[in-house]
Amino acid sequence: xxxxxxxxxxxxxxxxxxxxxxxxxxxxxxxxxxxxxxxxxxxxxxxxxxxxxxxxxxxxxxxxxxxxxxxxxxxxxxxxxxxxxxxxxxxxxxxxxxxxxxxxxxxxxxxxxxxxxxxxxxxxxxxxxxxxxxxxxxxxxxxxxxxxxxxxxxxxxxxxxxxxxxxxxxxxxxxxxxxxxxxxxxxxxxxxxxxxxxxxxxxxxxxxxxxxxxxxx
Amino acid sequence: xxxxxxxxxxxxxxxxxxxxxxxxxxxxxxxxxxxxxxxxxxxxxxxxxxxxxxxxxxxxxxxxxxxxxxxxxxxxxxxxxxxxxxxxxxxxxxxxxxxxxxxxxxxxxxxxxxxxxxxxxxxxxxxxxxxxxxxxxxxxxxxxxxxxxxxxxxxxxxxxxxxxxxxxxxxxxxxxxxxxxxxxxxxxxxxxxxxxxxxxxxxxxxxxxxxxxxxxxxxxxx
Numbered sequence: 434x435x436x437x438x439x440x441x442x443x444x445x446x447x448x449x450x451x452x453x454x455x456x457x458x459x460x461x462x463x464x465x466x467x468x469x470x471x472x473x474x475x476x477x478x479x480x481x482x483x484x485x486x487x488x489x490x491x492x493x494x495x496x497x498x499x500x501x502x503x504x505x506x507x508x509x510x511x512x513x514x515x516x517x518x519x520x521x522x523x524x525x526x527x528x529x530x531x532x533x534x535x536x537x538x539x540x541x542x543x544x545x546x547x548x549x550x551x552x553x554x555x556x557x558x559x560x561x562x563x564x565x566x567x568x569x570x571x572x573x574x575x576x577x578x579x580x581x582x583x584x585x586x587x588x589x590x591x592x593x594x595x596x597x598x599x600x601x602x603x604x605x606x607x608x609x610x611x612x613x614x615x616x617x618x619x620x621x622x623x624x625x626x627x628x629x630x631x632x633x634x635x636x637x638x639x640x641x642x643x644x645x646x647x648x649x650x
Numbered sequence: 651x652x653x654x655x656x657x658x659x660x661x662x663x664x665x666x667x668x669x670x671x672x673x674x675x676x677x678x679x680x681x682x683x684x685x686x687x688x689x690x691x692x693x694x695x696x697x698x699x700x701x702x703x704x705x706x707x708x709x710x711x712x713x714x715x716x717x718x719x720x721x722x723x724x725x726x727x728x729x730x731x732x733x734x735x736x737x738x739x740x741x742x743x744x745x746x747x748x749x750x751x752x753x754x755x756x757x758x759x760x761x762x763x764x765x766x767x768x769x770x771x772x773x774x775x776x777x778x779x780x781x782x783x784x785x786x787x788x789x790x791x792x793x794x795x796x797x798x799x800x801x802x803x804x805x806x807x808x809x810x811x812x813x814x815x816x817x818x819x820x821x822x823x824x825x826x827x828x829x830x831x832x833x834x835x836x837x838x839x840x841x842x843x844x845x846x847x848x849x850x851x852x853x854x855x856x857x858x859x860x861x862x863x864x865x866x867x868x869x870x871x872x
Contacts, residue, residue: 452676454662454669457788458852459693461660461667461676477659478788478852483674513814520817524810532813538825541833545809548802577687581672588840591799591806597757598806601750605742605807606814641673645686 442469443485446645453482453638464638489635490568490643496631497560503624504554510617513603517610524599525617526550548591553628556590559583560631563644572647580644584637593625663853668693695847699773705842706769712834713762719828722808726821734828735759735804758804758832761797765839768794769846776850784855791848798843801836805829 443466445451453464455475462482467473472484486492511523526549533542559579566573573579599621603612662668668679673687684691695701720732733741735758742751768790775782808829815823 452667452669453674454667454676456669457791457848458784459661459663459849461662461665476657478785480788480792515814517817518820520820522814522816524813529806529809529813532816533809533825533829536812536824538827538830541805541808541825541829544833544837545805549806581687581689584672588795588799588844591802594799594802595806597753597800598803599810601753601803602807602810602814604747604750605811608745638674641675641686645675 442466443489443639444643444646446642455480455482483636483638485639486634486636489639490564492634493560493564493631494568496627496634497557497564500553500557500624500627500631501561503620503627504557506620507617507624508550510620511615512599512617512621513615514613515606515610516613523615526595526621545595548589549595552586552590553592553624555586556583557628557631563640564635567643567647570647572644576644577648580640587632590628590632592621592628596621596625661852661856663693663849666693671695694849694853695845698845698847698850699776701845702769702773702842705838705845706766706773709762709835709838709842710766712831712838713766716828716831716835717759719831720826721804721828721832722811722826723824724815724821725824728819732826735832738804754804754807757800761801762835762839765794765798765801765843769839769842772846772848772851776847776854778854778857782851782855784851787851788848791843791846791851795843798836798840801839802833805833805836 445466451464453462453473454460455462455478457480458475458478460475460477462473462476464473464483467483467485469485469487473482474480475482507526509525511525514521514523527546530542530546530550533539533545535542559582562573563576563579563583566576599618606612662676666679667676668691669676670684670687670689670691672689673684675684675686677685677691679691679693681691683689717735719734721735721738722733724731724733735754739751739754739758742748742754771780772787772791772794774780775787808825811823812825815821
């Protein structure tokens with residue numbers, strides 16, 4: 434039973450018929466199960482209602498676990514070091530937030546820490562915590578609470594925006610100093626892909642349906 | 651049952667069914683709280699237009715200091731130069747870095763402005779002040795929500811420069827008050843986009859075709 438749940442495609446909770454309401458136009462649909470790899474669109478406005486992702490739990494868990502491991506590297510190894518006439522500075526993610534806090538804009542510094550460190554950690558950690566046990570058909574303690582916080586923090590995950598910011602500033606600095614890319618930079622690029630992969634690997638509706646089934650609904 | 655372009659659709663507002671904003675469970679609004687995740691259920695986001703307008707107004711006000719105040723101060727050999735977002739942009743442009751100048755222009759100037767205009771337009775349409783295509787505006791809303799975060803890129807550029815350009819007396823960069831204002835604009839427009847309920851656009855569009863609205867339609871002028 435347990436092993437079956439992990440490969441089971443999108444189980445539906447007891448009861449029904451199950452409905453899905455479009456976020457954009459409020460149209461009520463009867464949510465029939467759809468084949469893996471396909472998506473259901475709203476009949477009125479055409480927006481995507483939900484998607485049935487193949488091997489969703491396995492993908493979420495592996496992507497978010499990888500993301501967590503990459504975070505360890507990202508937070509310890511420098512992104513880039515700069516050699517300007519014998520003076521040496523380097524960039525790390527916590528270092529960037531700290532520099533802003535120390536240099537007179539603490540609020541912006543906390544914001545940067547929140548968007549690039551805390552939110553990705555909540556998302557990746559939360560997904561591992563929730564989806565790992567779900568693969569065994571189990572509900573982690575407080576899984577619903579964690580999932581609520583994950584969906585709340587999702588719009589504030591800005592690691593890909595930070596990467597763009599790093600690239601723009603490096604193009605600016607590259608003209609005045611010598612730059613050396615560190616392991617942190619490549620780990621961060623990997624982290625960006627893993628986070629995107631983890632978030633896209635499971636539909637919100639599927640995750641909540643799985644949680645409800647695991648709870649015994 | 652509503653009619654739209656010959657299609658018969660059932661909407662949550664007429665049937666009293668609410669889709670939970672957190673977990674997507676569909677439950678009767680009479681349940682008050684979502685039976686699955688316990689969140690408060692609502693058919694429409696509360697005071698959607700008033701909240702969106704208030705946040706947009708605050709963002710528009712913040713947009714002025716965000717562009718007028720220096721976003722960073724460069725101290726080079728004892729001489730301080732303050733630069734605003736536009737000044738940084740011009741610098742890139744003059745140095746011939748057109749792609750970066752375009753990225754910065756889009757993310758820092760165009761997107762915040764377009765978001766403010768788009769949200770005002772959406773609110774006006776939802777109020778019935780402007781005639782509109784709900785499908786098109788639904789897309790506008792989707793794009794507005796999607797692009798919002800990218801405006802933060804300038805803040806991250808400041809963060810990186812402040813961290814790396816600490817070369818003692820030779821050259822150092824410190825953040826300016828414009829950075830806080832700009833981060834404020836981005837966050838306020840993000841909150842504004844989250845407060846807006848695109849379902850109101852369809853309520854407005856379908857309001858002429860629904861004969862007996864059960865719940866209170868959010869915009870009144872019949």
